[in-house]
Amino acid sequence: MSTTEQPPATELDARYSSEGATARPWPETAAVLTDAPLYWLSTVHPDGRPHVTPLIGVWSQGALHFCTGPQERKARNLAANPEVVLTTGANTLDSGFDVVVEGRADRVTDHGRLTALAREWEAKYGADWHFDVEDGSFVQAEAGHAHVFAVHPRTAFGFGKGEPYSQTRYRFT
Template identity: 70%
Template sequence: MPDKEPRAELDARYSDERATAVPWSDAVTRLAEAEVYWLTTVRPDGRPHVTPLIGVWADGALHFCTGAHERKAQNLRGNPHVVLTTGSNALREGYDLVVEGEAVRVGDEPRLRRLAGAWEAKYGAEWHFDVRDGVFVNPGAGEAVVFAVPPRTAFGFGKGEPYSQTRWRFS
């Protein structure tokens, strides 16, 4: 999954006249540094399901893991389209990000080992995962399947001076 530079567009309707489009590299830095993300999936009956989780940015995608029988994993079996969000709850400061894409299961064990190392480096030893049979294994929590979400479209919302809305379109 390449870290290709997408086209950045500032939406003047929702941006201060002094605002400029934010480079994708700045958004990637924020995505990589965020500690908590909110994942939105769609239930079989069409209702949304939203849950907070942790994740890592690697290989041009946001990655998260979940138990194979959890609601979000069940939802993804029927509909892989997701939205991941992160940012701050403040109104007049900070930056919020929205990533839209398709969640793709990661089963390649060398890649999973790299991702497991990234999880532990970011979140500490309590988030240590072994890799076995194409899944993460945590001795205290059991098995987790891993998904990658390469962005299809992303949005950034600058809050405060200057307010801005940037859209990144990926080919």
Template identity: 70%
Template sequence: MTDTSPRTDVDARYSSPGAVATPWPEAVQRLAAAELYWLSTVRPDGRPHVTPLLGVWRDGALHFATGAGERKALNLAENPYVVLTTGVNTWSEGCDLVVEGEAVRVTDVARLRELAGAWEGKYGAAWRFEVREDGAFQDKYGPAFVFAVAPRTAFGFGKGEPFSQTRWRFT
């Protein structure tokens, strides 16, 4: 889905002297390992909406699920552009990541089965999904749409000396 060799730059304005760019493969490892992400969408009236959610990184994209009637899904029906963030709430260590892109609904049943296995493998049996033939996950709460967000632009904020801000641009 996403170019695996993005253009990578460190922004000296927001980085310690001598800081170097975080390599994209390191950012991908952090994206894949994160337990919680924050999704930012835009309501139809233009107001922002931010919510925490679970997700899995597969094949160059971050995937998340949401019920068809949830605010996230309603927002995405009007505007598919999103920001996903993850990181740690500390100042002097870690790396915060920001992924900007378009949320594209995944409906291929074989792909959804693979993603359902990834969810369960990452989060355990509490997050087991059945896959519906109409292209959605199903759990005890009802159907859930699955979306993939391949980065168009991503940022990494390295915290602690040296502080760094890396930008990755994808074609």
């Protein structure tokens, strides 16, 4: 979290938490978002049907960033409705910490910001994920152009699994 970001209001939902559980602090949740190798993106088709897909991404400057080709289903869905849910965590029942981020996917086109994000992508995922920046997009010779989106959380949830179970809500202003 950068020094200019305001920490979210954080509250434990006792209805879905073990007795004695405490709210998980936001920096712990942000670390899960930073370190996750894979995220699941939920968008909505123009006709209202849900669409879910796994993808890679980068948590940076208070937002979860992902990219997609302009003709891919998720890009077409976002053109009609930019509201999304991104999830990540451990696919286990009795251990781990899952995170759900709700927000709006806004396209990133600033050359300097995209260049910084391209460096972060490569640092996280390796040289196979090297991107150049051109015309407000990521570019790879083999794959072509990809639009980059930032999702600043409006609300996020953290689900602690195992003892204690916990559900923490984070509300952003």
